Amino acid sequence: xxxxxxxxxxxWLKSGWALFRKTPASWIALTVLLLIASGLINLVPWAGxxxxxxxxxxxxxxxMIASREAEKDAPLQAKLLLEGxxxxxAPLIKLGGLYLICxxxxxxxxxxxxxxxxxxxxxxxxxxxxxxxxxxxxxxxxALAALVATPVLMAFWFSPVLVAWRGMGPAQALFYSFFASxxxxxxxxxxxATVAFVAFSLSLLLAxxxxxxxxxxxxxxxxxxxxALVMLNVVMLPVLFSSFYFSFKDIFPDEQESDAPPPGExxxxx
Numbered sequence: 001x002x003x004x005x006x007x008x009x010x011x012w013l014k015s016g017w018a019l020f021r022k023t024p025a026s027w028i029a030l031t032v033l034l035l036i037a038s039g040l041i042n043l044v045p046w047a048g049x050x051x052x053x054x055x056x057x058x059x060x061x062x063x064m065i066a067s068r069e070a071e072k073d074a075p076l077q078a079k080l081l082l083e084g085x086x087x088x089x090a091p092l093i094k095l096g097g098l099y100l101i102c103x104x105x106x107x108x109x110x111x112x113x114x115x116x117x118x119x120x121x122x123x124x125x126x127x128x129x130x131x132x133x134x135x136x137x138x139x140x141x142x143a144l145a146a147l148v149a150t151p152v153l154m155a156f157w158f159s160p161v162l163v164a165w166r167g168m169g170p171a172q173a174l175f176y177s178f179f180a181s182x183x184x185x186x187x188x189x190x191x192x193a194t195v196a197f198v199a200f201s202l203s204l205l206l207a208x209x210x211x212x213x214x215x216x217x218x219x220x221x222x223x224x225x226x227x228a229l230v231m232l233n234v235v236m237l238p239v240l241f242s243s244f245y246f247s248f249k250d251i252f253p254d255e256q257e258s259d260a261p262p263p264g265e266x267x268x269x270x
Contacts, residue, residue, distance in 0.1 A: 013239065016243035027066075029078070034063075054093065064245050066083075067246075154181035154188075155181075157180075158247075161248055
């Protein structure tokens with residue numbers, strides 16, 4: 001486990017962007033497949049959202065494998081989306097179950113500030129009432145959830161790939177991931193601030209287009225804004241996924257390549 005300088009947080013994003021630029025069409029196609037798969041899973045009555053959440057660690061490993069393959073200039077094939085589930089399948093499912101429990105606890109904690117508004121919004125799609133927005137309770141719930149979710153994200157940042165590529169058990173992987181993130185808080189703080197700044201800037205840009213379109217009698221183009229948001233996601237997501245890969249390489253460099261099984265090799269640790 002290495003401690004990296006703060007500027008590494010920027011370098012991870014730069015490296016992720018460079019990797020995306022090598023084969024943007026392939027990355028977008030793989031990301032669209034992920035979004036479609038997640039959407040279909042979420043459609044399963046009752047169990048869908050829980051199952052989709054539990055599969056996040058497996059899909060995370062799949063994109064780590066895709067990043068490794070892209071770095072070697074190998075083609076990004078659709079089957080890579082499932083490769084993460086071939087490497088440490090059983091512990092990854094356990095990790096997914098723990099992630100689901102943690103997310104439910106985060107949402108439950110937010111209820112202390114907003115009376116359950118965000119919980120119902122996330123779990124059941126219930127639109128937040130205007131009163132919760134106007135009185136600031138929803139904002140309070142979001143802030144509390146973000147605070148509680150931070151150590152959870154630290155614990156789960158590296159844990160899926162530590163399970164799949166290093167053969168760690170879920171508890172050990174969560175421990176190493178949390179303290180690796182904590183010891184490298186400067187790099188992650190700069191990383192998070194940069195991502196937030198870019199996302200906020202792009203959101204303001206899209207929001208600023210709405211009155212402009214109205215003023216120029218191009219109201220029909222407003223309908224394209226949701227499409228623009230989707231396209232923004234399918235570009236940002238692969239860049240973020242690739243940046244995860246480079247953060248792992250920086251902080252856990254020893255035997256990183258030798259421990260990672262090639263695509264198709266089953267390493268179903270228990």
